[in-house]
Amino acid sequence: MTLTARNPRDPFVLTPYARPLQRGRGYDRLLNVSALALALIGAVLVWAATRDLQRASGGDPQAYLYRHLVNLAIASALMFGASRFDARLLRLFGPIVYVASVLGLLLVFAVGSTINGAHAWIRLGGGFEIQPAEFMKLGMIVGMAVLFTQRAHERVMRRQFVAERVDETPHASDVLLAIGLVALPLVLILLQPDLGSAMVLAAAAFGVLVAAGVRARWTVGLLLLTVVVAIVVVKAGLLADYQLARFSAFTDPSHDPQGAAYNITQAHIAIANGGLFGTGLLHGPQTNGGFVPEQQTDFVFSVAGEEFGLLGGSVIIALFALLCWRGLKIAREADRAGRLVAVGIVCWFAFQAFQNIGMNLGLMPVTGLPLPFVSYGGSSMFAQGLAIGLLQAVRRASD
Numbered sequence: 264m265t266l267t268a269r270n271p272r273d274p275f276v277l278t279p280y281a282r283p284l285q286r287g288r289g290y291d292r293l294l295n296v297s298a299l300a301l302a303l304i305g306a307v308l309v310w311a312a313t314r315d316l317q318r319a320s321g322g323d324p325q326a327y328l329y330r331h332l333v334n335l336a337i338a339s340a341l342m343f344g345a346s347r348f349d350a351r352l353l354r355l356f357g358p359i360v361y362v363a364s365v366l367g368l369l370l371v372f373a374v375g376s377t378i379n380g381a382h383a384w385i386r387l388g389g390g391f392e393i394q395p396a397e398f399m400k401l402g403m404i405v406g407m408a409v410l411f412t413q414r415a416h417e418r419v420m421r422r423q424f425v426a427e428r429v430d431e432t433p434h435a436s437d438v439l440l441a442i443g444l445v446a447l448p449l450v451l452i453l454l455q456p457d458l459g460s461a462m463v464l465a466a467a468a469f470g471v472l473v474a475a476g477v478r479a480r481w482t483v484g485l486l487l488l489t490v491v492v493a494i495v496v497v498k499a500g501l502l503a504d505y506q507l508a509r510f511s512a513f514t515d516p517s518h519d520p521q522g523a524a525y526n527i528t529q530a531h532i533a534i535a536n537g538g539l540f541g542t543g544l545l546h547g548p549q550t551n552g553g554f555v556p557e558q559q560t561d562f563v564f565s566v567a568g569e570e571f572g573l574l575g576g577s578v579i580i581a582l583f584a585l586l587c588w589r590g591l592k593i594a595r596e597a598d599r600a601g602r603l604v605a606v607g608i609v610c611w612f613a614f615q616a617f618q619n620i621g622m623n624l625g626l627m628p629v630t631g632l633p634l635p636f637v638s639y640g641g642s643s644m645f646a647q648g649l650a651i652g653l654l655q656a657v658r659r660a661s662d
Contacts, residue, residue, distance in 0.1 A: 289658075289659060290346065290655050290658070290659070291589050291592075291593060291654070291655060291658050293585060293589050294586060294589040294590065294593070294651065294654060294655065295651070295655075297582045297583075297585040297586040297589065298586060298636055298647075298651050300582055301579065301582050301583070301586070301635070301636035301637050302335045302338075302636045302637070302644070303335075304567070304578075304579060304582075304637060305331065305563065305634070305636055305637035305638060305639070306328060306331045306332055306335065307544070308559075308563050308566040308567055308570075308637065309327050309328060309331045309559045309563065309638075309639045310325065310327065310328040310331075311544060311545055311547070311550055311566050311570060312327075312550055312555075312558040312559040312563065312566045313326070313327040313328075313558075313559050313639075314328075314545070315551045315552075315553065316553045319553075327559055327639055330639070330641075331639050334639075334640070334641045334644040334645070335644060337641075337644075337645060337648075338644045338645050338647065338648030338649075339648060340648075341645055341648040341649050341652060342648040342649065342651050342652035342655070343652065344652065345648075345649045345651075345652025345653050345655075345656060346651075346652040346653075346655035346656050346659070347656070348652070348653065348656045349656070349660065350597075350600070350601050350604075350653070350656040350657045350659070350660035351598075351660055353405060353408065353409055353412075353600050353601075353604070354409055354412070354413055354600070356405075357405045357406055357408065357409030358406065358409065360401070360402045360405045360406070361402045361403065361405060361406030361409075361444070363398075363402065364395065364398050364399040364401070364402025364403070364448065365399070365402070365447060365448055365451070367385075367395030367398060367399070368395050368396065368399055368448055368451040368452065369451065370385060370395065371383060371384070371385060371395055371451075371455065372451075372454075375455075376392070378392075379557075379631060380456075381455050381456060381457045381631070382455050383395075383396055383452075383455040383457045383460075391641070392641070392642070393641070393642050394640075394642035394643070395642075396452050396455070396457055396460040396464075397460070397642040397643050397645070397646040398642070398645075398646050398649075399448045399452070399460075399464065400460070400463060400464060400467060400611050400646060400650075401608070401611075401646055401649055401650050401653070402448075403444065403445060403448055403464060403467065403468060403607075404467055404468075404471060404603075404604055404607030404608060404611065405604060405653075406444050407441050407444055407445070407468065407471045407472075407475075407603065407607065408471065408600050408601075408603035408604045408607065409600065410437070410440060410441055410444060411433055411437060411441065411471075411475045411599075411603060412599050412600040412603070414433070414434070414436075414437045414440075415433075415599070418434075432476045432477075432478065433475050433476060433477050435481075438472070438477055438481050441468075441471075441472065441475075442485075445464065445465070445468040448464060449461055449464055449465065452464065457631070458630050458631075459618070459630030459631045459632035460632070462614070462618065462630060462632075463611055463614055463615050463618070463632065465489065466610055466611070466614035467607045467608075467610045467611040467614070468607075469482070469485070469486075469610070470606050470607055470609070470610030470611075471603050471606060471607040471610070472485070473606075474594070474602060474603050474606035474607070475603055510628050525556070526555065526556050526557070526561075526562060526629060527622070527625055527629060529549060529554045529555040529556075529565075530555050530562050530565040530623050531624075531625060532549055532554070533547060533549035533550060533554070533555055533565040533566070533568060533569040534564075534565055534568030534569060534576075534623065534624070536548065536549060536569045537568045537569040537570065537571065537572040537573070537575075537576075538572050538573070539572050539573050539574060540571075540572040540573075540574055541568075541569065541570045541571040541572030541574070541575055542569060542570055542572075543570060544570050544571075545570070546570065547566065547569035547570040548569075549565070549569055550565075550566050550569055550570060559638070559639040560633050560638045560639050560640060561619070561622070561629070561631055561632065561633060561638070562623055563633075563634055563637055563638045563639070564576065564579070564619060564620050564623040564634055564637070565623050567579055568623070576620075579620075579637065580616075580620070583612065583613070583616045583635075586612060587609050587612060587613050590605055590606075590608060590609035590612070590654055591605070591606070591609055593605045593654055593657055593658045593661070594606045594609065594657075596658075596661045597657045597658070597660070597661050598660070598661070601657035601660060601661065604653060604654075604657055605654055605657050608650045608653065608654055611650070612635050612647075612650075615632055615633075615634075615635050616634060616635055618630060618632050619632050619633065619634040619635075619638070620634065635647050
């Protein structure tokens with residue numbers, strides 16, 4: 264009986280008379296620990312940000328804490344389920360994930376609801392809402408990984424020869440197909456409009472392109488094209504008024520201090536109050552007074568800065584660095600498809616964390632992005648749980 268195994272250079276090619284595929288090494292514990300630690304820190308920060316406001320309005324002071332923990336429990340279950348997935352079957356399930364994510368974005372325009380200026384949510388009843396753009400981040404990453412891997416495999420099959428070293432450099436047609444794969448959800452998200460999610464999508468796509476080995480002229484060209492498109496979008500007035508106001512506040516914080524710049528100003532005051540060691544849990548005057556709007560979501564880092572100081576903020580950044588390092592380690596040891604998925608997820612987490620923390624510190628414009636794992640929110644937590652699970656699945660599939 265002929266034995267076959269996966270060629271390590273191409274996860275979709277079977278090499279005759281090779282040894283059977285061995286079981287992977289199991290879960291990356293540090294990856295799980297860093298994600299769980301961020302989520303638990305987030306639970307404390309969300310509680311601190313909402314406790315007094317809930318009490319003042321006659322609500323349950325622990326309501327957001329309980330919901331955050333429920334979201335974390337659901338995300339943990341999704342993570343475990345995704346981690347049991349056979350990452351070698353991405354070719355079969357990748358297109359399904361991508362198409363389902365696009366359908367979710369289209370459904371927003373039919374039955375969606377507008378929250379904070381973005382028509383990006385679907386109400387499911389019982390106070391539960393879902394944001395399809397969060398799941399599109401993972402869907403696009405998986406879709407691009409399958410596209411590049413499958414196209415390389417097809418070129419090998421057309422030659423009817425399984426090479427020891429497959430030329431993995433994407434052709435021009437591959438890059439154009441990938442651009443089309445990214446452009447569709449990007450346009451749908453910009454129409455909502457959700458500029459923050461669009462930026463994350465673009466950053467993750469760029470990371471996958473670089474990891475796929477796209478030639479430098481393509482990456483430089485796409486960067487220049489992005490700049491041109493951004494200028495055209497602003498000049499053509501395609502951004503909502505509140506988005507333009509946010510950019511104006513970023514470039515000139517003294518402009519409209521009681522309007523667009525109010526959130527940034529109050530976040531700066533909160534972080535400045537914290538100093539090196541912070542004011543102590545539940546003792547932040549800005550946080551307790553509810554002076555920072557959306558503090559449990561977009562500006563949750565300001566709670567850490569005020570109540571735990573520079574030291575607490577540094578711990579959060581260190582945990583993100585640990586999480587991204589473990590993700591890149593998984594990418595280095597994975598096959599081609601797994602490597603592209605892992606790099607895309609790391610770029611997603613890294614850019615979104617940088618953007619969120621940056622806008623709290625005034626280094627980036629306000630775009631409405633939550634801090635991964637830390638901010639309150641069901642859709643974002645669920646999508647991130649699936650992403651961590653898929654990273655674990657890629658690791659388990661590695662020899």
